Amino acid sequence: MNLYGISSILTGVTSLSMAVFVYIKGYRNRLARLWSLFAVSAAFYGFGAAMVSYAKDAAKAFFWWQIAYIGIILLPFLFVCLVYEFLGIQHRFFIRLAAFLTLLYLASNFFFKKLFINSCTLYFTEMKWVTPVYFIYPPGPLLIFFIIFTFFGWVIYGHWELLKHYKEITGLKRNQLKYFFIAAALGFAGGGASFLPCFGISFYPIFNFAVPLYFLMMSYAILRYRLLDIRVAITRTGIFVAVYTLVLGAPFLITNWFKGRLVEVFDASWWMIPLGLMATLGTLGPFIYIFLERQAERRLFYEQRRYQETLRQSAREMARIHSLKKLLSLIVHTVTKTVRITHSAIYLFDAKSEQFLLDAGRNLKKGQVTSLTRENPLVFWFETNREPLVYEEIKRKAQENSKIIFTGLEEQMRFLNAAVIVPGFLDRRLIGILVLGDKRFDKVYSSEDLNTFSLLANQAALAIENALLYENMEEQVKKRTEELVTVQKQLIQAEKMATVGTLAGGVAHEINNPLTAILTNVQMLLDSGAIDDKLDKESLELIEQATKRCRTIVRKLMTYAKKPLENAEISAVNLMDMLKSVDSFVGYQLAQDNIKIVIDAPDGDYSVMGNQNELEQVITNIVLNARDAIRQVKNSGDITVSLAKNSEWIKIKIKDEGAGIPKEIMPKIFDPFFTTKDVGRGVGLGLPICQSIVEKHHGSISAQSELNKGSVFTIQLPVKE
Amino acid sequence: MSKNILVIDDDGLVTKSLCDLLTKTGFSADALNNGFDAIDKVKDTHVDLIVVDIRMPGIDGVQTVKKIKEILKAKNKPDIPVIFITGYADSQAAIEAQELGKVILKPFGSKELLDSITEYI
CATH class of the missing domain: 1.20.1070.10 (Rhodopsin 7-helix transmembrane proteins)
Structure with missing residues (x-):
């Protein structure tokens, strides 16, 4: 032989x-x-x-x-x-x-x-x-x-x-x-x-x-x-050689050793035995090979299969977790521990910053990159090739290939300290990447590993999307609830105010009678001529003055409190008179705060068609706002109310040098229920009502303001024809 | 002979004050606290002027005056001037009242009232 x-x-x-x-x-x-x-x-x-x-x-x-x-x-x-x-x-x-x-x-x-x-x-x-x-x-x-x-x-x-x-x-x-x-x-x-x-x-x-x-x-x-793991190479080739040596060799051996016997038994057709044997073994060969390989691999890969199963199971569990943070740390934890790798990290796409941010990691070194831009070659690569990247492979390609892209990828993988990068897709969009370090004990990533990771990554992408949606939803619900609560509070406040208004109206009316009595009697005393003493006379005069003031307050309170009637009286309103009326009403209130109204209007007839009460309401509201603004920044100040007119319009400007309105808030000041005051101090209905009144008068209202400099409210009304 | 003024108001404070004032000024004043009594009074007493509160329980000032005027017309008596006193200028009643007489807003001073009265009598 x-x-x-x-x-x-x-x-x-x-x-x-x-x-x-x-x-x-x-x-x-x-x-x-x-x-x-x-x-x-x-x-x-x-x-x-x-x-x-x-x-x-x-x-x-x-x-x-x-x-x-x-x-x-x-x-x-x-x-x-x-x-x-x-x-x-x-x-x-x-x-x-x-x-x-x-x-x-x-x-x-x-x-x-x-x-x-x-x-x-x-x-x-x-x-x-x-x-x-x-x-x-x-x-x-x-x-x-x-x-x-x-x-x-x-x-x-x-x-x-x-x-x-x-x-x-x-x-x-x-x-x-x-x-x-x-x-x-x-x-x-x-x-x-x-x-x-x-x-x-x-x-x-x-x-x-x-x-x-x-x-x-x-x-x-x-x-x-x-x-390939070396064990696999040896096993597979070993099996291959063994099987095929048997398949091919056995017939030869038999021919060699037993030729004599075969000839004895089968005479001239002895050759059929080895040939038949070869045919049989040749047919069976592949099956025997597969069977043996499976057996061998099952033993060899026992551990691999174990952790792949663990990974698959985690993928199923992930869908149940709603907290994004928990989910991400579960992923890196599972991957690092089960597969026994040195470190792992997850970078997720953040819509706000348009970058992939490092959101979770395990055993990361200090210098680990924290974000990747969309222009990163890795991102570009993954969007066209939807498969994991293996550092060793990329390095090899970078060495053989003159294409720059591989050098770029190799560099990026090195920066990230990545042996493998697995992309995660949702609806064809790249939503994140999973960076894996080397396997411990010098083990190698097999293609089954990469397949499992891809599966994991895509399941993770789904779970992450879910968690994000969930968190987003929760946040939105929270926000909406807060908004609802605020609006509710405001509505309650508005109702309170309305009730108070009605009450005030009632009370005011009740006061009118006693006031009448006081005023008439005081005046009677004064006119009677029976009071000689100067101080006594002064006393009575003070009572008269006080009572008149009460009258004014009550009047204005009633005007302010009552609901505007649908067909409120429209008549010619002399704006000058109206302004003076407002001044007389709020004047002393403002004086308490060392604020005074300065009316600046060149001579002329400032008349418009409208409802005096309502227009007074508007001016009063704005003047009071101006007072609040001034009070925020200083101890005294002026509110300048000016009138200007042309052939079509009369403009009323109310100017203060108070705190001013921030730019971001300006668009909102005429929104109903928008207020910068605390609950209870203002409902946020003042300016919107002013706006609706002015618009009812076919006019317009606008505001200019500069933070810490002051504000100017301009009301424009059509001239009375 | 002094002119007779009828003061109608549900508030005693007001009626007393006004009556005192009017008496001091030289008028003769009668006080009533509701419209029905006033209507009856007018039937058999000569009244030169009525001062009436608009808002009263039962029959309000405007209705009272309307009734009175009807009676006067029916009896062919001369019309009596009316001064309405009220807290609300814009109420529906006040607007109606303006067609029936003069409207003065409460609280008013004695001068204001007396000036209005002398306009009529």
């Missing part, structure tokens, strides 16, 4: 097919290109050695050894190049030296045979059930040198470099390094054992099988290295 031959064929086949495959899939990547070359060299060795093992004579064997050695010579050199490329080292001097030596070896292989290999002889002739192979070629001095210092020397050196850098490298690359190291060690050790016979050690090169195994492992890793 030509085991060596079989292993060599396998080597040749696997390495060559992998070389082609890797090159096609990854030709842009320098590492992949180098590796392809490496694989091609191995193919040389594989096919060469295979031909050696099936050679019929020494001369042919010798020829094929030379071919095989092309590969063998190139392998260590390419290995070191690979290591340098992977680690990013550039030892130009060494490389140049190595290249030179390699060329030297190649030359000796063909031209300086005495230094290298001169001849070969059949070996393993005594061993049972292994075919002898032309395995003895007395090594020339250069060959010895090559084997020890180059083949083993450089390979060990390469591994040493890998080991040296193991500590510095983190994350995904660490994982890759791990299996680069292990796979290479196995491959070279196994293949290297084939040198033993040359040195007289009668050890069958059975470990040559390690070489094709190496290739299967490595190519799987290089192509899928984004997200």
